[in-house]
Amino acid sequence: MNFLDNILGRLHRMGDQPVLQEVRNGHLAVKTGQELSELVTTAAHFLQEAGIKKGERCALLAHNSVRWVALDLALIGRGIISVPLYARQAPNELVAMMQDCRPSLLCCGEESLREAVTRAWPDAPRLVLFDEIFAQTRRDIGPPLPVELSPSDPVTIIYTSGTSGEAKGVILTVGNLNHMLACTTARLDLLMGSRQEPDRVFHYLPLCFAGSWILLLTSLSRSSVLTLSTDLAKLADEMRLADPHYFLNVPTLLERMRTGVREQLAKRGGLAFKIFEEGEAAWLRRQAGEAR
Numbered sequence: 001m002n003f004l005d006n007i008l009g010r011l012h013r014m015g016d017q018p019v020l021q022e023v024r025n026g027h028l029a030v031k032t033g034q035e036l037s038e039l040v041t042t043a044a045h046f047l048q049e050a051g052i053k054k055g056e057r058c059a060l061l062a063h064n065s066v067r068w069v070a071l072d073l074a075l076i077g078r079g080i081i082s083v084p085l086y087a088r089q090a091p092n093e094l095v096a097m098m099q100d101c102r103p104s105l106l107c108c109g110e111e112s113l114r115e116a117v118t119r120a121w122p123d124a125p126r127l128v129l130f131d132e133i134f135a136q137t138r139r140d141i142g143p144p145l146p147v148e149l150s151p152s153d154p155v156t157i158i159y160t161s162g163t164s165g166e167a168k169g170v171i172l173t174v175g176n177l178n179h180m181l182a183c184t185t186a187r188l189d190l191l192m193g194s195r196q197e198p199d200r201v202f203h204y205l206p207l208c209f210a211g212s213w214i215l216l217l218t219s220l221s222r223s224s225v226l227t228l229s230t231d232l233a234k235l236a237d238e239m240r241l242a243d244p245h246y247f248l249n250v251p252t253l254l255e256r257m258r259t260g261v262r263e264q265l266a267k268r269g270g271l272a273f274k275i276f277e278e279g280e281a282a283w284l285r286r287q288a289g290e291a292r
Contacts, residue, residue: 003177007220011037022228023238041143043074046133048144054079057101061085062109064228067130079147082156084208091120097159151175158210184218202244204229215248
């Protein structure tokens with residue numbers, strides 16, 4: 001059994017229990033195991049009917065969403081190499097990555113993304129919108145015949161950002177994912193201990209980043225309900241709504257939080273701000289190795 005068998009098996013076992021949700025207009029849009037399975041099946045049939053075969057590449061250009069997850073799982077299940085791209089990246093940089101990996105199909109989350117790519121790359125391969133892929137949920141039929149995956153089969157090509165030079169694509173195989181997800185699930189099991197309820201996980205980082213994608217697959221592999229952020233400007237509100245046990249973090253967010261706290265305290269002034277400034281100064285001295 002590989003990592004995808006484990007994920008799809010868990011979705012089937014979860015049935016009408018929630019496994020994935022996204023924040024929309026201040027509310028949680030919940031998908032159960034069965035509903036997510038149906039979306040995966042819908043995407044898999046679309047890919048089969050589009051004639052995309054095992055070993056071909058498919059670029060995925062969209063912001064985080066439940067449908068992003070369903071399409072990605074469908075691509076893996078069909079043996080198609082998923083190439084997730086950062087939706088906020090400059091079109092000319094995206095085109096350079098796609099010209100490197102040569103996708104047979106480009107799936108866009110919204111019309112504005114498709115138009116941006118078309119302007120930058122008039123000779124682009126076929127571009128389709130998520131709305132076309134998920135136009136009709138396939139509840140009446142099962143998934144297409146499975147494609148056998150071996151440990152050496154490529155699963156994804158994840159590109160570096162290109163900020164320090166030409167972007168480079170990194171290939172991850174089924175065997176890579178089998179190993180990594182075994183490690184991450186075992187570590188989280190150890191950290192969280194035995195719990196009666198599923199882990200509540202909040203996720204705001206773009207799914208096209210390697211660490212972010214690994215957390216997605218890890219959450220789908222174990223007893224978790226993953227909440228996807230859809231508006232970074234409302235991150236604090238979304239986090240309160242999700243009420244997570246944990247989330248994957250990066251220094252940029254922590255710096256933004258620190259700056260926000262400092263600005264609020266500075267507006268109030270008084271003793272609280274003085275304590276904050278003294279604490280900040282003491283921390284900086286400690287980092288520099290100075291005496292207290």
